[in-house]
Amino acid sequence: MEKALLPRLSDKVAVVTGAGQGIGRAIALRLAREGANVAIADLNPTTAGQTAIDIRQLGRRATAVTVNVAQVSQIPPMIAQVVNELGHVDILVNNAGVVQIKPLLDVTEEGWNRVVDVNMKGLFFCLQAAAKQMIAQGTGGRIINMSSVSGRGGRADSSHYAASKMAVISITRSAALALAKYGILVNALCPGVVPTTMWDQIDQERAQLFGYAPGTARERLVETVPLKRVADPEEIAATVAFLASPDGSYITGQAINVDGGLEMD
Numbered sequence: 094m095e096k097a098l099l100p101r102l103s104d105k106v107a108v109v110t111g112a113g114q115g116i117g118r119a120i121a122l123r124l125a126r127e128g129a130n131v132a133i134a135d136l137n138p139t140t141a142g143q144t145a146i147d148i149r150q151l152g153r154r155a156t157a158v159t160v161n162v163a164q165v166s167q168i169p170p171m172i173a174q175v176v177n178e179l180g181h182v183d184i185l186v187n188n189a190g191v192v193q194i195k196p197l198l199d200v201t202e203e204g205w206n207r208v209v210d211v212n213m214k215g216l217f218f219c220l221q222a223a224a225k226q227m228i229a230q231g232t233g234g235r236i237i238n239m240s241s242v243s244g245r246g247g248r249a250d251s252s253h254y255a256a257s258k259m260a261v262i263s264i265t266r267s268a269a270l271a272l273a274k275y276g277i278l279v280n281a282l283c284p285g286v287v288p289t290t291m292w293d294q295i296d297q298e299r300a301q302l303f304g305y306a307p308g309t310a311r312e313r314l315v316e317t318v319p320l321k322r323v324a325d326p327e328e329i330a331a332t333v334a335f336l337a338s339p340d341g342s343y344i345t346g347q348a349i350n351v352d353g354g355l356e357m358d
């Protein structure tokens with residue numbers, strides 16, 4: 094008879110930013126099913142609260158923390174609140190992100206700042222605050238940063254988004270080097286096409302920009318995916334759970350494509 098596997102993340106505390114919906118929500122629920130107690134750190138208190146309720150129904154502890162990661166001053170208090178309510182921080186999933194479809198020649202300073210402040214600055218300072226907490230605990234940790242296949246190359250219609258996601262890979266490598274001596278492993282994920290609210294926005298903005306029929310921008314991209322389908326958010330969450338678990342103990346400084354074969358570098 095097959096032996097049941099033990100939950101891989103029992104007694105761990107994970108902070109997942111942007112976990113009110115989409116990929117972040119799937120990650121938070123997956124980590125909870127793997128045994129972790131989870132803090133949902135999101136701009137939207139309503140969706141974050143719902144994810145927390147759903148996690149408690151799985152028998153884990155959960156707390157919803159309202160935070161705008163683009164406001165650096167809000168980040169250390171967010172980590173302090175998690176420690177206060179859940180005891181410690183072992184895993185950070187830096188998932189919160191925003192996108193804008195805009196041709197390179199039309200990107201404004203405001204649009205640039207919005208995208209870069211959340212995806213790059215917010216991610217960096219969440220990583221820094223969580224790492225300080227993990228170092229103080231002396232128990233190591235795991236940090237998983239959400240990049241994108243857009244961070245693997247250029248994007249004519251979302252150059253600021255692509256730049257922010259390439260920066261995530263650079264931050265991941267620097268942090269992996271800086272934090273290895275504390276037993277903190279840092280990796281990035283590069284998802285391909287995941288059907289979430291963000292993709293609804295991309296589809297609408299591309300439809301407007303290129304004159305596509307609504308709903309077809311995503312189909313055009315999926316045609317170029319070797320597996321010929323979008324990802325289930327759970328498929329991204331499964332890779333996060335692996336990297337956060339003892340199974341990922343010899344992996345750091347990597348950016349892993351979870352994209353059905355869209356990018357191969």
Ligand SMILES: NC(=O)c1ccc[n+]([C@@H]2O[C@H](COP(=O)([O-])OP(=O)(O)OC[C@H]3O[C@@H](n4cnc5c(N)ncnc54)[C@H](O)[C@@H]3O)[C@@H](O)[C@H]2O)c1
Nearest residue numbers: 111113114115116136161162189190241286287289290291
């Ligand atoms: N959907 C995709 O196809 C795809 C592909 C590659 C990478 N990604 C990345 O995955 C991550 C999640 O994307 P998604 O598709 O689930 O997006 P989504 O828009 O569905 O969800 C994003 C979540 O982040 C939260 N958020 C946004 N700004 C925030 C801020 N300033 N502070 C705190 N929370 C904030 C939102 O409230 C929301 O709950 C993003 O970093 C995105 O760039 C998504």
